[in-house]
Amino acid sequence: MTDLVDSEEKTTEPRLWRDNGWTARVIKNEDDDGWAVAMTAHGQAEPALVGPWTMGRDKKNPKPLDGAAFNTLVKTAREFVRRSEQQLHATLHQQIELAQDDGQRLRVTLDIEPDDEHPSALLRAWDAAGALLAEARVAPSFKLTRASAGTWAESGFSVQAVRR
Numbered sequence: 001m002t003d004l005v006d007s008e009e010k011t012t013e014p015r016l017w018r019d020n021g022w023t024a025r026v027i028k029n030e031d032d033d034g035w036a037v038a039m040t041a042h043g044q045a046e047p048a049l050v051g052p053w054t055m056g057r058d059k060k061n062p063k064p065l066d067g068a069a070f071n072t073l074v075k076t077a078r079e080f081v082r083r084s085e086q087q088l089h090a091t092l093h094q095q096i097e098l099a100q101d102d103g104q105r106l107r108v109t110l111d112i113e114p115d116d117e118h119p120s121a122l123l124r125a126w127d128a129a130g131a132l133l134a135e136a137r138v139a140p141s142f143k144l145t146r147a148s149a150g151t152w153a154e155s156g157f158s159v160q161a162v163r164r
Contacts, residue, residue, distance in 0.1 A: 014064035018042075022074045026053050026062045035062035039077035049077045094144045098153065104128060108149035112140050123162055125153065138162050 011018040015026040021042045029036040034055060038047035054063040095109045107126040113119060119140040125133040134157030142148070142162065155161035 012065075012067075015062065017065045017070040019070065020074055022077060024065055024070050024073050026065060029053075037065075037073060039073050041077070041081070049073075049080045051076075096144060096146055096149045098146065098149055100153065106133075106149075106153055108144065108152065110138070110142060110144040114140070123152070125149075125157055133157065136162055 009018065011023075017024045023040045023042065025038045025040070027036050027038055029052065035053040036050055037053040039049040039051075040047045055061070056063045092112045092114065093109070095107055098106045098108065100106055105128040107128075109124045109126070110121060111124070112121045121138045121140045121142055122135055123138045123142065123144070124135040127133055134152075136152075136157070136159045148162065152158070152161050
């Protein structure tokens with residue numbers, strides 16, 4: 001692919017900067033008369049972040065990119081990508097800790113395996129020492145809550161208790 005985004009060559013133009021694995025491209029904001037900047041990681045087809053860009057002194061053209069602005073944009077885009085990855089991980093790998101009637105702690109985890117054709121999820125219970133007590137396949141839409149984890153534990157980890 002010969003797209004500009006894939007090029008690793010350093011570029012420092014008024015509307016296009018490319019360095020440190022990122023490309024900043026100043027683009028016309030289609031929603032209004034202003035400008036936006038799209039930050040794309042090299043090798044990616046879509047921008048990781050698109051945000052407003054400052055107008056120049058003539059109030060018609062965008063302010064040119066510079067080194068300081070580019071470095072700030074790279075830092076912001078990296079942070080945005082990192083937070084998005086953390087949020088996805090938290091959604092796909094959930095856990096709840098419960099105190100049982102006998103005083104023991106129980107950790108219940110839900111690991112969702114996203115797949116366009118066959119998504120799946122695995123519910124597991126662990127004791128305080130980290131030993132696996134039980135596991136069950138559940139729908140990827142299963143909601144892990146204190147109530148659902150408690151119901152599963154109280155049922156003796158019955159598969160039927162989590163497939164309702």
